[in-house]
Amino acid sequence: MAAGGQAINCFVLFCLAVACQGASGLPLLFARSSAAAQRFSVLLMLTGSCAGSAAALWSLTSPAPVTFALISGLPFGPGSLGIDALSAWFLIPVFLVTGASALFALGYWPADRHPETAARVTFFLGLLAASLSALLLVRHLVLFLVVxxxxxxxxxxxxxxxxxxxxxxxxxxxxxxxxxxxxxxxxxxxxxxxxxxxxxxxxxxxxxxxxxxxxxxxxxxxxxxxxxxxxxxxxxxxxxxxxxxxxxxxxxxxxxxxxxxxxxxxxxxxxxxxxxxxxxxxxxxxxxxxxxxxxxxxxxxxxxxxxxxxxxxxxxxxxxxxxxxxxxxxxxxxxxxxxxxxxxxxxxxxxxxxxxxxxxxxxxxxxxxxxxxxxxxxxxxxxxxxxxxxxxxxxxxxxxxxxxxxxxxxxxxxxxxxxxxxxxxxxxxxxxxxxxxxxxxxxxxxxxxxxxxxxxxxxxxxxxxxxxxxxxxxxxxxxxxxxxxxxxxxxxxxxxxxxxxxxxxxxxxxxxxxxxxxxxxxxxxxxxxxxxxxxxxxLAAGAALWLRRRTGRAAATSRTWGCGYLKPTPRMQYSASSFGSLLVAWFGVVLRPEVHRTDPAGSFPGPAAYRSHLPETALERLFLPLLEYLYEKSAPVRHLQHGKLNLYIVYTFLTLVVLFILTTR
Structure with missing residues (x-):
């Protein structure tokens, strides 16, 4: 449909953002271990994030929903893209987070230390960012599923x-x-x-x-x-x-x-x-x-x-x-x-x-x-x-x-x-x-x-x-x-x-x-x-300043009462298991924790130990057993898969015949 100049400019910025995101992984594909190529990739991603963020903020402050029809030969009708404030709101975190993540990867996943995987992860991060941005602009259901x-x-x-x-x-x-x-x-x-x-x-x-x-x-x-x-x-x-x-x-x-x-x-x-x-x-x-x-x-x-x-x-x-x-x-x-x-x-x-x-x-x-x-x-x-x-x-x-x-x-x-x-x-x-x-x-x-x-x-x-x-x-x-x-x-x-x-x-x-x-x-x-x-x-700034001045003063040190522990060790600290054990027990019916513990016993007890593990209850106790049951019960059906092409053609032909009969009633 027709669109004003402001909406067209906004759409151009979105297209630039998606193009920069999608192309951000290409430099490292040609120079796998090059630090300069990785910096150029990050620059492309940041350029796309800045352009996309500007367009999204523009759409949010001056909301004028506009759709653009795309030329398409698909049987589902021409594709359509659209810009409105709802899409723009979801686009803000897309550009913000993908840009920050690409910048973080420059030091976290440098190409010279990860020559085998840096190109791959950079390319697919760019493709993921571009597809996320495009997905929020699509207004055609079939094109939406493709993206x-x-x-x-x-x-x-x-x-x-x-x-x-x-x-x-x-x-x-x-x-x-x-x-x-x-x-x-x-x-x-x-x-x-x-x-x-x-x-x-x-x-x-x-x-x-x-x-x-x-x-x-x-x-x-x-x-x-x-x-x-x-x-x-x-x-x-x-x-x-x-x-x-x-x-x-x-x-x-x-x-x-x-x-x-x-x-x-x-x-x-x-x-x-x-x-x-x-x-x-x-x-x-x-x-x-x-x-x-x-x-x-x-x-x-x-x-x-x-x-x-x-x-x-x-x-x-x-x-x-x-x-x-x-x-x-x-x-x-x-x-x-x-x-x-x-x-x-x-x-x-x-x-x-x-x-x-x-x-x-x-x-x-x-x-x-x-x-x-x-x-x-x-x-x-x-x-x-x-x-x-x-x-x-x-x-x-x-x-x-x-x-x-x-x-x-x-x-x-x-x-x-x-x-x-x-x-x-x-x-x-x-x-x-x-x-x-x-x-x-x-x-x-x-x-x-x-x-x-x-x-x-x-x-x-x-x-x-x-x-x-x-x-x-x-x-x-x-x-x-x-x-x-x-x-x-x-x-x-x-x-x-x-x-x-x-x-x-x-x-x-x-x-x-x-x-x-x-x-x-x-x-x-x-x-x-x-x-x-x-x-x-x-209040937080005042408290931090007070603590800094207090700890900065010279203080005399002396031995204090050790409470029976004259040589404390890191093992005396709270662990992740011990800190959360009570709260995990409250939800034990749902979480189903697996606890492994050795309690002290006898006049001269040996080492005590406590470890806990939380299984993924829904996956391990519900879905996987259900899938195993269905796998066992479907054994007769699996015999239909012989690996022979002529039988598969017969199956396809019979399916088409049944569908034709059902749809022509």
Whole structure:
């Protein structure tokens, strides 16, 4: 359709961004171990991120939805690209996180030290970034599935970089299987939408009836297909192993933005329906509550630093789903305030989680590079050797716990306000359901604080537990710069959330402009949030200055009472297992922990020991046994596979005959 000059300029910037991202991996393909080629690759990625961020901010501040038809000979009609504020909102974390991750890789995965894999991981990081950006601009359902598949394959190649390791291969296979299962469900969703609308374009917001079996089938397909990509529990089985075994800057992209395209798909499809039934919102909210609580419970029991962060991704996807469930219930109950606060909290948490979770994964990568391990049990005292990384990791930890003055507090506050609003304005059982968001968020926040007290205390504080993993100094400037950029965004949104109010309102209007109330400022106390943040920052700065002066004074030293331990050792510190054992026991029915302990016994007891392990309950206790059962029962059918081409042609012919008979009745 026709577009103004401003929209065309914005579209040109997006095209430039996607082209730079896609081409960023090419220099290293021709010069595999060249540091100059790697710097040029990073420059291309940063250029694309800057151009794309400028275009996305332009679209958010001057929202004018525009579509561009593409010439295509496909039987599904011409492809279509579109720019609106909702796409632009999701594009911001894509450009931010992929740019920061590419900059981090310059010091974390240098080409001269990884000549065999640097070209591969750089190329597929660029392809992944380009496909993510293009995916958010596509308005044609079939083209969307094509780009979705490119994104899935690029992510698989990137996370499988170290495929000589068995655990990496296993993680890649599990990811690939679940990704293609999700695509199959999305194929069904696209077919159902086409049968309902007669077109393969994304329906306009609020244009589809939400009543009837066909609408419910589309909702369930979107929830399952996109939920697999987002990592909604219990569809999360691929996520912990993929995030843990990928290179850390790839883990940052997987958690920061790849999960979010699953959320984007749900938001885009749900926006197409007018007045969804209450059970839609209730289902999304309950799944979010389960993902949030159980995800953080699994995180508490982890000993692998990156696997722990992976489970926190499931937790935060749960928080986003809680906000989205409140928004759907607000639409069902004709409560614009509930819908606005719920959706605003969910969308803002998309951006917030992308920044602080990418920051945490990059910080974990710096620790792993310096200490040579990601096993929490053998780490300790890292903060004294990596002080800047420790500060950035602490920033991300405070943000993910939803504490002021950082960005996680702002988005979670909006969802809290949505829950309290429903208590006053929405009568009935379904109207009271969003109130569940309040205690659930409080429980999630409390457990997250306990988990990151464990992580930061065991990894960064105390004494080194193993001389082999003491750690060196802070990483190179490129790695610190990437972390500093993300930490700055966390602080900026937490201190001045009013700066995102207008763009967020425009994104809400793109979701359902005719229903969602757009004025966020009267509903959210942005001024009080800023005053609280400034006060807390001043108190923190004052306390740091006082401690520095106090510790800088000369002090006399003398032997103190040793409490019976005259020679303390690192073994006397809390370990990851001992710190979280009580909380893991509380959720033992779901987590099913495997505990190995040796208690002291007798007058002269031998060494005592305690170790625990959390299996992936859904995968190991539910899905794998189910698949093994189906494999055994399908033995008669498997005999049809003889490896003979003539029999396969017969099978194909008989299938076509049956389909022809069924479709011509």
């Amino acid at each position: 979705w598949e490119i994104m899935a394959l690029a992510a698989w190649f990137a996370l499988s970089t170290e495929d000589e390791k068995p655990e990496v291969r296993d993680a890649g296979i599990l990811y690939l299987v679940t990704a293609h299962l999700g695509v199959l469900v999305l194929f069904a969703m696209v077919s159902l939408i086409a049968s309902l609308t007669g077109s393969y374009l994304f329906p306009a917001p609020g244009s589809l009836p939400a009543q009837g079996g066909l609408a419910s089938a589309i909702f369930l397909c979107a929830l399952i297909g996109f939920g697999l990509k987002a990592g909604v529990m219990p569809l999360h089985v691929w996520l912990p192993s993929a995030h843990a075994n990928a290179p850390s800057h790839i883990s940052a992209v997987l958690s920061g933005v790849v999960l979010k395209v699953g959320i984007y798909g749900m938001v885009r499809i749900f926006s197409c329906f007018a007045t969804p039934p209450p059970w839609w919102g209730g289902t999304v909210l309950i799944l979010g509550a389960i993902s949030g609580v159980i995800g953080v419970a699994f995180a508490i029991g982890q000993h692998d630093l990156k696997r722990l962060l992976a489970y926190h991704s499931i937790e935060n996807i749960g928080i986003i789903m809680i906000g989205l469930g409140c928004a759907l219930l607000g639409q069902s109950l004709a409560s614009p305030v509930l819908a606005t606060l719920g959706l605003a909290g969910a969308l803002l948490h998309v951006l917030n989680h992308a920044t602080f979770k990418a920051l945490l994964f990059l910080g974990a990568g710096a620790v792993i590079q310096a200490a040579g391990t990601r096993e929490i049990e053998v780490l300790g005292g890292v903060g004294r050797r990596l002080p800047r990384t420790g500060l950035f990791f602490l920033t991300g930890a405070l943000a993910i716990c939803g504490l002021p003055p950082l960005n996680g507090f702002v988005s979670e506050l909006m969802i809290y306000l949505a829950g309290f609003t429903s208590l006053k304005s929405s009568p009935g059982l379904m109207g009271a359901l969003p109130v569940l968001a309040v205690p659930v968020l409080a429980l999630i926040g409390g457990l997250a604080v306990a988990c990151f007290v464990k992580v930061y205390g065991v990894v960064f504080l105390g004494e080194p537990r193993s001389p082999e993993h003491v750690g060196t100094g802070d990483p190179p400037a490129s790695m610190l710069g990437a972390q500093a950029l993300l930490a700055l965004v966390c602080v900026l949104i937490g201190v001045a959330p009013i700066c995102v109010a207008r763009p967020l309102e425009n994104a809400l209007a793109a979701y359902r402009g005719g229903f969602v109330q757009q004025a966020l400022v009267p509903m959210v106390p942005f001024t009080w949030i800023t005053l609280l943040a400034v006060l807390l920052l001043m």
